[in-house]
Amino acid sequence: AQKVTQAQTEISVVEKEDVTLDCVYETRDTTYYLFWYKQPPSGELVFLIRRNSFDEQNEISGRYSWNFQKSTSSFNFTITASQVVDSAVYFCALSDTGANSKLTFGKGITLSVRP
Amino acid sequence: GAGVSQTPSNKVTEKGKYVELRCDPISGHTALYWYRQSLGQGPEFLIYFQGTGAADDSGLPNDRFFAVRPEGSVSTLKIQRTERGDSAVYLCASSLTPLRQGSGNTIYFGEGSWLTVV
Numbered sequence: 606a607q608k609v610t611q612a613q614t615e616i617s618v619v620e621k622e623d624v625t626l627d628c629v630y631e632t633r634d635t636t637y638y639l640f641w642y643k644q645p646p647s648g649e650l651v652f653l654i655r656r657n658s659f660d661e662q663n664e665i666s667g668r669y670s671w672n673f674q675k676s677t678s679s680f681n682f683t684i685t686a687s688q689v690v691d692s693a694v695y696f697c698a699l700s701d702t703g704a705n706s707k708l709t710f711g712k713g714i715t716l717s718v719r720p
Numbered sequence: 721g722a723g724v725s726q727t728p729s730n731k732v733t734e735k736g737k738y739v740e741l742r743c744d745p746i747s748g749h750t751a752l753y754w755y756r757q758s759l760g761q762g763p764e765f766l767i768y769f770q771g772t773g774a775a776d777d778s779g780l781p782n783d784r785f786f787a788v789r790p791e792g793s794v795s796t797l798k799i800q801r802t803e804r805g806d807s808a809v810y811l812c813a814s815s816l817t818p819l820r821q822g823s824g825n826t827i828y829f830g831e832g833s834w835l836t837v838v
Contacts, residue, residue, distance in 0.1 A: 609762075640826070640827075642829070647831060648809060648831050648832045648834070649723075649829060649830065649831040649832070650763070650811065650813075650829035651829075652826055652827070652828060652829075655826045696762050696763070698762075700827075706751070706768075706815070706827070707753065707765040707768055707776065707779070708753075708755075708763070708765065708827065709765070710762030710763050710764070711762050712760070712761055712762050713760075713761075713762050
């Protein structure tokens with residue numbers, strides 16, 4: 606069975622601080638995808654990144670960066686120079702590459718960025 | 721529209737009543753998913769459609785829950801004899817095709833339908 610653990614439940618930082626959101630996953634599949642989604646108060650899940658299990662290169666997109674470590678089954682997300690607009694719940698998710706591609710989500714991390 | 725559209729955004733219903741929640745996926749997306757999100761939890765998979773057929777309904781909690789997608793586009797999630805425990809946000813998502821190695825596509829979510837059973 607697949608499992609995603611987001612051990613941090615709530616994080617509060619002051620604007621311009623860097624913050625890292627942790628994600629640890631479990632799967633027996635050899636090929637899979639990892640995702641991060643952002644859920645602002647409006648409720649919509651906003652796609653941030655999809656990472657293929659074969660691709661362990663770290664990725665940077667503006668203030669966002671992701672560190673994929675297959676050896677420790679982790680896919681951590683760092684926000685550099687955080688802003689108030691980054692306040693949201695962040696979900697890590699795991700999908701296999703089978704026929705239905707359903708996502709298994711973690712419980713989410715509530716990030717509050719104070720001005 | 722440009723994104724996944726769900727209606728109603730909010731629904732309050734009495735215990736025992738029947739409810740329908742509608743999802744209009746991104747145009748051209750063949751794969752459609754329903755998820756349920758309870759307060760303080762991550763979304764949980766309910767059912768997946770590929771085209772008109774339910775390819776995986778393993779997440780439906782019991783036979784009070786049913787979903788259809790008759791023309792391969794809009795989908796309706798139907799809940800009979802609602803119970804207070806059904807209160808949650810019901811999220812719909814779609815993708816161009818099911819995820820495949822190297823396909824480059826991803827899964828996009830709507831804003832959800834918040835169901836409250838009183």
